[in-house]
Amino acid sequence: MTERGGVLARQRYLADYTVAAMARRRARNLGLLAVYGGMVFVLASVLFYTSALKHEAGLLLAEAPEIVVQRMIAGRHDLIPGGHTAALTGIRGVREVQPRLWGYHYDAAVRANYTLMVPPDRDLEPGTAVIGPALARARGASAGDMLSFRGHDGALTAFRIDAVLPQASTLASADLLLVAEKDFRRLFGIPEDRHTDLALHVPNPREVQTVAEKVLEALPDSRPILRDEILRTYDAVFDWRSALVLLPLSGALLAFAILAWEKASGLSADERREIGILKAIGWETSDVLQMKLWEGALISLLAFLLGTTAAYWHVFGLSAPLLAPVMQGWSVLYPDFRLTPTVSATQLLTLFFLTVFPYLVATLVPVWRAAVTDPDEVMR
Amino acid sequence: MMVQAPILALILADVLTLLLLVPAAVFAAEVLRHWDLSSGHARQLRLEKRTFLIGTALGLVFLAQLAVLPLFVHTVDRMALQIVGAMCAVGTLNANAWGFPALWLRILLFFLAAAWLVLHRLDGRAPSYPLTRAKYALLLAIVPLAGAAAAVQLAFFLRLEPDVITSCCGSLFSQGAESVTAHMAGLPALPAMVALYGVLGLVLATGVVYLRWRRGLVLFGGLSALAFPVAIAAVVAFVSLYVYEHPLHHCPFCLLKREYGYVGYALYLPLFGATALGLGLGLAAALARRDGVQQVLAQGAPRLVVTAGAGFALFAALTAWLSWQSNLILLGY
Numbered sequence: 244m245t246e247r248g249g250v251l252a253r254q255r256y257l258a259d260y261t262v263a264a265m266a267r268r269r270a271r272n273l274g275l276l277a278v279y280g281g282m283v284f285v286l287a288s289v290l291f292y293t294s295a296l297k298h299e300a301g302l303l304l305a306e307a308p309e310i311v312v313q314r315m316i317a318g319r320h321d322l323i324p325g326g327h328t329a330a331l332t333g334i335r336g337v338r339e340v341q342p343r344l345w346g347y348h349y350d351a352a353v354r355a356n357y358t359l360m361v362p363p364d365r366d367l368e369p370g371t372a373v374i375g376p377a378l379a380r381a382r383g384a385s386a387g388d389m390l391s392f393r394g395h396d397g398a399l400t401a402f403r404i405d406a407v408l409p410q411a412s413t414l415a416s417a418d419l420l421l422v423a424e425k426d427f428r429r430l431f432g433i434p435e436d437r438h439t440d441l442a443l444h445v446p447n448p449r450e451v452q453t454v455a456e457k458v459l460e461a462l463p464d465s466r467p468i469l470r471d472e473i474l475r476t477y478d479a480v481f482d483w484r485s486a487l488v489l490l491p492l493s494g495a496l497l498a499f500a501i502l503a504w505e506k507a508s509g510l511s512a513d514e515r516r517e518i519g520i521l522k523a524i525g526w527e528t529s530d531v532l533q534m535k536l537w538e539g540a541l542i543s544l545l546a547f548l549l550g551t552t553a554a555y556w557h558v559f560g561l562s563a564p565l566l567a568p569v570m571q572g573w574s575v576l577y578p579d580f581r582l583t584p585t586v587s588a589t590q591l592l593t594l595f596f597l598t599v600f601p602y603l604v605a606t607l608v609p610v611w612r613a614a615v616t617d618p619d620e621v622m623r
Numbered sequence: 624m625m626v627q628a629p630i631l632a633l634i635l636a637d638v639l640t641l642l643l644l645v646p647a648a649v650f651a652a653e654v655l656r657h658w659d660l661s662s663g664h665a666r667q668l669r670l671e672k673r674t675f676l677i678g679t680a681l682g683l684v685f686l687a688q689l690a691v692l693p694l695f696v697h698t699v700d701r702m703a704l705q706i707v708g709a710m711c712a713v714g715t716l717n718a719n720a721w722g723f724p725a726l727w728l729r730i731l732l733f734f735l736a737a738a739w740l741v742l743h744r745l746d747g748r749a750p751s752y753p754l755t756r757a758k759y760a761l762l763l764a765i766v767p768l769a770g771a772a773a774a775v776q777l778a779f780f781l782r783l784e785p786d787v788i789t790s791c792c793g794s795l796f797s798q799g800a801e802s803v804t805a806h807m808a809g810l811p812a813l814p815a816m817v818a819l820y821g822v823l824g825l826v827l828a829t830g831v832v833y834l835r836w837r838r839g840l841v842l843f844g845g846l847s848a849l850a851f852p853v854a855i856a857a858v859v860a861f862v863s864l865y866v867y868e869h870p871l872h873h874c875p876f877c878l879l880k881r882e883y884g885y886v887g888y889a890l891y892l893p894l895f896g897a898t899a900l901g902l903g904l905g906l907a908a909a910l911a912r913r914d915g916v917q918q919v920l921a922q923g924a925p926r927l928v929v930t931a932g933a934g935f936a937l938f939a940a941l942t943a944w945l946s947w948q949s950n951l952i953l954l955g956y
Contacts, residue, residue, distance in 0.1 A: 290628055472786075475705045479785045482627035489628055528675055529747075536679070589629055589701065592694040596632035596687075603683055604639045611676040 257530070261537040264517070275506050276546055282499050283550025283598050284557070285492065290590045291558040292566050293485035295582035300477040304470055308341070308442035309451050311468045312458055320466075325436035327462055331443065334457050336450040342438035344427050348392060348420070353381040357420045359427065367423040372402035377417035379407045395432040402426070443467075488566070489597075496597065500605040507539075508609030515616065522618040532614040539606050543599045551594065559584045629698040630780050636687050637773035643680040648766040650677055651759035658755055674755075678743050681762070684769075685736040692729060692895075693888075695776075696876055705785035712876035721779035728772035734851075734899050735765050741903025741927065742910075749919040757910040809873040812953045815860035816946075822846065822853045823939045826901070830932040834925055843928065844905010850935060851898040858890065862942045865949035890941055897934025900927050 265272050312331065314323040323342070331340045344361040357378060367373065372390065374382075384390055384404055391401040408416045428435070443458070445451050455467040518531055557563060559582055654670055696712055699722070703709035706718050716722030739761055746754035809815070829843040858875045866883055878887030904927055911917055 293628065475786060478704050485628050486626040486631060489631060528672070532675055532679060587697075589694060589697040592690055592697075593629045593632040595690060596636045596694070597628075600636060600639060600683075600687060604643060607643070607680060607683065608676070611679060615672045615675060 254533075257534050258537050258541075261534050261541065264534075265538060265541065268511075268514075271506070272542065275503070276542060276549070278499060278502060279542065279546035279598070279602065280549040280553070282495065283546055283594065284553045285495075286489065286597050287551045287554030287590075287594055288557050288563060288566055289485050289488050289492075290593060291554055291586065292563045292582075293481050294585050294587065294590060295558060297478055297481050298583055298585050300481070301474065304474050304477070307470050307473070309445040309448075309470050310443040310455055310458070312441040312443060312462070313466045313468065314440075314462075315464055315466050322433065322437040323440055323465075325438075327465065328438070328441060330461050331441065331458060334454055334461070336445055336447060336454050337443050338446050339444040341442040341444070343440055343442055344424060344433070345439050346427075346431060348430075350392070355381060355418070357418050359420045359422060359430070361424045361427050362421045365421075367405065367421060369423045369425045370401070370403060371405040371423070372426075373406045373408060373419075373421040374404055375408050375416040375419035378420060379404075392430065394430040400426065400430055496601060499598075500601050503602050503605040504609060507606040508612065514613070518613060518616060519618045522616075528614050532611065535610040535614055539603055539610065543602055547594070547599060550598075551591070555584070555586070558582060627698075627702075629694060629701075633691065633695060633698065634777065634780070636691050637769075637776065640684050640687055640769055641773060643684055644766045644769050647677050647680055648763055651762040651766075654759045655756060655763075658759075660752060660755075677762075678747075681736060681739055681743065685733075685740055688729070688733040688736050692733060693879070695726065695729060696879060700876060700880070702783070702785075706783075707786045711874055713874050715783075719779060719782045721775050721782065725772070725776040725779045728768065728775055730895075732765070732768055732772050733895070734902055735761070735768065737899030738903035738906050739765060741900060742907050745907050745916075745919050745923050748923055749916070753916040753919065754907065754910060757906075761906070809860035809864075810856060812861040812864070815857045818853050819857035819942070820939065822850050823935050826850050826935050827932055830928050833928055837921065840908035840920065840924060840928075841905050843931075844901050844903075844908060847898050847901020847905065847931065847935075850901075851894065854894050854938060857942065861953060862890070862945060864953060865946045865951055868949055868951040870951065870953070886945070890938060893934035893937040893941075897931040897938070900931035900934070904928060904931070 312323070312327070314321045314327065325342075328340055328342050331337065341363055343363065346359050348357045348359050349355075350357060362373075365373075374384065374390070379385060382390060384407075386404050386406050388404050389401050390404060391399045394400050402422065408419060422430070427433070443454065445454050451469055451471070455469060458465060458467045521531060522528075557565065562582060650670075650673055654674075657666060658670060659667060699715045700712040702715045703711050706715055709715050709718060716726060739758065742754050742758045742761065746752055746758055826843065826846045829839050829846055832839050833843055855875065858878070859873050863873055863875060863878060864870060866878060866886060876887075877883065878890065879885060880887075904924055907916070907924070908920060911920055
């Protein structure tokens with residue numbers, strides 16, 4: 244037999260023997276596997292969910308305008324006058340300045356906030372409205388029904404529902420209520436020449452920064468908000484939330500490491516005899532050590548596979564019912580949406596260091612201690 | 624400080640690595656003082672038993688370093704989103720003074736851990752354990768390095784501030800704030816090519832000389848160590864340009880991304896593996912003053928030399944092929 248074949252064959256026999264030995268102690272190993280797999284499952288759920296939410300936020304913001312300009316008075320957001328719009332149209336690099344009208348309305352009937360908006364791309368008949376799917380569910384309304392709201396002066400305004408928005412884009416449009424400009428102004432008492440804010444379309448990404456600086460020069464009382472800044476902020480917020488969920492779990496991780504240590508060092512009389520016999524029939528310390536390492540590796544691999552698979556199903560199949568309240572923020576009319584599966588090498592490596600590596604470190608000393616026991620110690 | 628899961632994982636990996644290494648260093652000091660194979664003293668027996676533990680622990684450390692490197696690079700790359708002016712890993716690493724030192728220390732630690740394992744393996748083959756003292760002396764050098772790598776990386780992450788909107792101000796981040804350098808400059812292409820293939824050719828030649836006449840293993844190790852920085856410089860100088868087909872994009876990290884078919888892994892895995900093996904062999908040969916070691920080297924080294932040589936050859940072939948099939952033209956005819 245060649246040396247190389249020898250090494251491989253030897254490892255195979257060791258693995259074979261290890262599997263057989265583990266099968267003999269089924270109950271103990273299954274218990275450990277359940278705890279280990281559960282640990283992987285929770286951590287993997289958090290990681291998958293975070294990256295999926297980031298992905299969704301990125302998709303949403305891809306549609307957003309490059310720059311939004313708000314007017315500030317005494318550090319508070321205020322309506323922007325028409326003169327501001329004219330001042331910005333001349334800036335080189337700005338293809339379009341779009342005055343927007345939007346706001347929130349609290350509906351006492353379902354105790355939730357709606358987002359009201361005047362759609363820039365569709366002309367609605369005054370008196371009609373288009374609503375988002377979550378709102379439709381909350382009010383039990385569908386196309387053709389009537390909805391009425393109490394305006395700023397207490398007068399009721401009734402809307403006939405023209406259509407319900409499709410489910411596809413629900414993250415952004417769940418609680419949306421699209422109305423005509425005339426109705427919007429009447430409902431909130433906004434004068435004709437005022438708008439909520441301005442959306443600037445800047446086609447060349449390299450000019451965004453310069454345009455924003457020019458906006459500040461032209462309108463010192465304004466606040467330009469860049470799309471990239473929003474994206475960065477979202478990214479950081481989701482990261483921070485996931486870490487916030489992970490940190491309390493570090494206690495669980497420690498408990499898990501202690502359990503692994505205990506499991507590995509609690510050699511039963513049977514096992515000790517087994518190791519003694521192996522040594523007596525000529526096994527070396529390094530062979531026993533390798534067998535024990537195989538055991539740890541197999542348990543880790545199984546737990547990792549089970550945990551990540553379950554987490555994948557939990558997050559992308561069921562939309563993470565266990566985590567959603569903590570991670571995505573809180574709102575009465577929250578959309579129910581399917582997440583796009585995103586699993587990356589970074590997540591798997593992170594998982595490895597949060598679960599498998601601590602396990603291997605925790606079991607190292609007990610495993611070694613089992614391997615160096617002398618046969619005469621255990622055979623007596 | 625940016626708080627996110629991968630960073631927590633990296634910090635945890637460092638803590639656990641030190642948890643393994645610090646007791647190992649204490650043990651190493653004991654070995655250097657009391658190791659005496661001819662003695663039948665109880666302490667000697669204890670030391671001999673414990674070498675198994677240390678060997679396994681170092682194996683784990685090496686495994687961790689192997690996985691930490693890609694995790695570190697990918698995490699840093701992803702963080703570029705949150706830092707103004709950063710486009711990929713280079714920008715993030717440039718965001719404060721600790722970024723690149725953290726990476727270099729990581730790589731050095733990886734190589735030394737690998738070299739230690741090569742020594743350990745060769746040592747275990749001889750009944751007289753001739754490399755024991757050398758092995759543990761090297762371990763005493765590895766431990767402070769691991770501590771430094773952990774500390775520098777921690778400093779890097781602690782001083783990294785994401786540029787995000789706070790509710791109170793709408794200040795523009797890039798206005799007046801210096802944004803980070805997002806690019807790397809490279810050497811001119813032709814000298815880098817000459818240097819790369821010259822050094823790799825020399826490494827392979829010394830490898831062949833060793834296999835044929837059993838001489839010059841120290842030189843092989845030294846050239847392997849030299850080949851690594853030259854190879855990285857070459858990746859920055861021309862290989863990256865050929866892959867991206869862009870005359871100014873010098874980033875050695877973007878090669879690891881999906882857009883380029885993860886070609887970076889195919890380049891770096893053989894390079895890192897071959898360098899680590901070469902370094903370990905060179906160290907072992909430099910320490911081989913006793914007959915026992917010579918014998919062990921004669922048994923174990925040739926196959927490792929072949930493996931290391933194959934790694935370098937693979938790297939050379941792959942870079943040549945990438946340059947050949949690229950649509951970018953850097954050198955006039």
